[in-house]
Amino acid sequence: MLSWRSLLVLLFLTVGAVLLQSTVLRSFLPSYLVPSLGVLLALYLALNQVSIGGALVVFGIGVLFDISSGLVIGPWAAAFVVIYGLVSSVHQHLFADSSLVVAIVAGATTAIANLVYTILMLDVAPPPEQVALLLFGQAIATGLAAPPAFMLLERVFAPRREYYRGGRARAVR
């Protein structure tokens, strides 16, 4: 169950992700090499927060990304919910402590999310060669960014999770 504090932290992280993607990262990297931070948030929740509440939060993250674009509300929400549903259904078979596994899953889910977005926005999609460049370029960039991003998210969320589960953190106390 997600606490109010976790929800606030996630809201802050989502707004921060939109800001990073729209300003900081875009001034250093070409658009097709900017990692999809929204996908990383959705993926982290799919691996660590499998619940209806988690699905709702991922949907909310997608809506915030849609709102920031100012065109249509829904496609990113749909894309993030799809990867949440897919990964949460197989998360017990994934060894999420391995950086390599996290990188591969992040790359694959980014490609899936971008594909869902393209299908939903087919009328205003770029030409196929640009779609391919964005699909694979961003999948690789997100895959590379996933292990450090997950370490950061672990630092933000893990201590509380361990505490509530009565795990390591309580033992330390």
Place this chain on the structure above:
Amino acid sequence: MRVSITERSRVIAASFALFCLSIFLTAYTSSRAAIAGTGASLMGEVLGPAQFAYSSVTSTLSDIWNSYLALVDVEAENRSLREKIAALEAKLLSLSELEAENVRLARLLDVSVEHELEGLVARVIGYDASEWRQSVVIDRGRNDGVLPGMAVVERGGLVGQVIASSTGSAKVLLVIDPASGVDGVHQTSRARGVVTGDGRQASWDFVLREEEVQVGDRIFTSGLEGIFPRGLLIGTVSSVDERRSGLFKSIEVHPHVDFATLEQVFVVTSPAGTLARSAVATEREPQRRK
């Protein structure tokens, strides 16, 4: 984390329901631009100050670099610029004569003399969070009179239109975004079509096969869609493909504005029907097509 099969089934069912809701939202908001625009305005209130702060820091650093560290060859450049100024001053004298003559002829022909576009200069402070959309954020918003639907230009070339504005910033949909559509008119033949973006370039669609269009021809805004002033340069024709069957030609347009280096833009606050000065010469050029 261990999750029971029942819980997992519930999560999958919830994900599917939320996916369906997202599809419905996409369909609902795609025909109601105001909803997404309002949302983007609210988001702009939150993100605008941070984007402005980041942009100010980077532009200050860039200014320091340009002013103090990159002074190599400045003397030679200075000399070259002085020579250019002298040449341009001479040219300006002859142009002012031509302008006066133009005004006289316009009066003779009973054509009203066009006024210059009114507006304000804005700085680009951010981009779209999604790499799939071509839009920028500028540092002027509702407080400065920037409203959705206003045209944005740079050095006489069309940049795009404002799609959402918050108090201190606004979002501009670039003309190269696939969701953008501008009524374009040919420089001389006055052939018309719709210029749509493809992410990097643009294409000029719905131009009839019998229209005479060549590589290098310039395409201007017609102003007929009621958003953009007439006579703004959209771009030049970079390729014409007549092999495709059908009623229309396949024409690629190279935008006049370099979107990769876009830093400052001009938001047009004049009414949409205004005629841009660059159109004056175009309107009076002789018709190429008989």
